[in-house]
Amino acid sequence: MSAPMTQIILTDTGLSVPLAAGETYFNYCWLRDVCPSCIDPQTRERIFDVASLPSLPRARQAHIEGDVLVVDWQSEAQVSRIPLALLESFATRGRAEDPADLPRNLWYADRGASFLRVPQQAVLTDPAARAQLTRALIEDGIAIVTGMDGGKDSLPRLVEAIGPITPSAEGLFFDVRVEIAPTNLAFTAGPLEMHTDLPGEEAAPGVQFLHCLENSVEGGLSLFLDGAAVAEALRQEDPAAFHLLANNKIPFFYRHDNWDYRAHQRVIETDPEGRVTGVTISQHLQDAMDLPQTLLDDYYPAFVKFLKMMQEERFLVRFRSEAGNCVIFDNHRIVHGREGYVADSGKRHLRGCYTDRGALRSTHRVLAYQGFDGRIAPEPDLQRA
Numbered sequence: 001m002s003a004p005m006t007q008i009i010l011t012d013t014g015l016s017v018p019l020a021a022g023e024t025y026f027n028y029c030w031l032r033d034v035c036p037s038c039i040d041p042q043t044r045e046r047i048f049d050v051a052s053l054p055s056l057p058r059a060r061q062a063h064i065e066g067d068v069l070v071v072d073w074q075s076e077a078q079v080s081r082i083p084l085a086l087l088e089s090f091a092t093r094g095r096a097e098d099p100a101d102l103p104r105n106l107w108y109a110d111r112g113a114s115f116l117r118v119p120q121q122a123v124l125t126d127p128a129a130r131a132q133l134t135r136a137l138i139e140d141g142i143a144i145v146t147g148m149d150g151g152k153d154s155l156p157r158l159v160e161a162i163g164p165i166t167p168s169a170e171g172l173f174f175d176v177r178v179e180i181a182p183t184n185l186a187f188t189a190g191p192l193e194m195h196t197d198l199p200g201e202e203a204a205p206g207v208q209f210l211h212c213l214e215n216s217v218e219g220g221l222s223l224f225l226d227g228a229a230v231a232e233a234l235r236q237e238d239p240a241a242f243h244l245l246a247n248n249k250i251p252f253f254y255r256h257d258n259w260d261y262r263a264h265q266r267v268i269e270t271d272p273e274g275r276v277t278g279v280t281i282s283q284h285l286q287d288a289m290d291l292p293q294t295l296l297d298d299y300y301p302a303f304v305k306f307l308k309m310m311q312e313e314r315f316l317v318r319f320r321s322e323a324g325n326c327v328i329f330d331n332h333r334i335v336h337g338r339e340g341y342v343a344d345s346g347k348r349h350l351r352g353c354y355t356d357r358g359a360l361r362s363t364h365r366v367l368a369y370q371g372f373d374g375r376i377a378p379e380p381d382l383q384r385a
């Protein structure tokens, strides 16, 4: 390797390394902490405590050797060999590589119902198909599993291929059908306005499964939209309204005889980089707003504007839930609803449950490490064929 490429500048607090991304500074504590020797190969947990050193770590000498940065420390008999790939990742992305950190594909009405469809049997037995499903759920936030077998274990077997079932006040599962004494508007035949589920829970469920067991009623089309797409449209059209919804929390509840959940949520959820990661919306589970009344003078018009946008046809996809299908969607991003139906025109029964977003991403990462990244090969170029 040529001399300039290995020139490392040591300072009192850290060092600068020439990387493909350019010369990049790394703090000594951080470098000592990411030394691969800090991780126990058996448990894969951290076995080094930076606070156990008599003084903050400081390099005596450092150089590049092949694809690692070798750091010789001043106050301990320890040499760290840190992969340059890790340093490059932090230099370019600010964080470690993550196969589950995939950009969201925002979608609109013209997407139709062309979401990924994959048979249940493939999800359960073929890691390539399972990876396609987890990738679609991260990128599109929605996918449809077809050919669900009708047994009682059918839904739990599918969920557990993605992650453990997370319970809600209703238990591990809930049934969406007409009930005599409903605990939720979903359990009636009326229309169900666009919403995300259970915002009254401190951590609302992340991924929702709706397995259609039977559907022979007139009407009752399922409605879906990409809340992140609507939020981004609001950001374009009215940045001040977007800012209000992304930076203030409003109260939600879920209340019945034996429970009284309450939580505050941001209607538009963003990550530290300001990217929209989801939305929380549910007028039937929204509590009396408790923002200052004068702030509400600005908040309500923004909120109403966002609710009205969610009714615009440009965002809405509607399709009929077919018996044997299971729709899976990101409950923090995909807003769903239902048109009303004629209760005595037939039977409509959906069974649902949840897992969380962390479990979904975990499954996707493990599949990626096994060589299944879920990418679907592009269609052959017909013009060239």
Ligand SMILES: [Fe+2]
Pocket (backbone or CB within 6 Å): 186, 195, 196, 197, 336
């Ligand atoms: Fe729902």
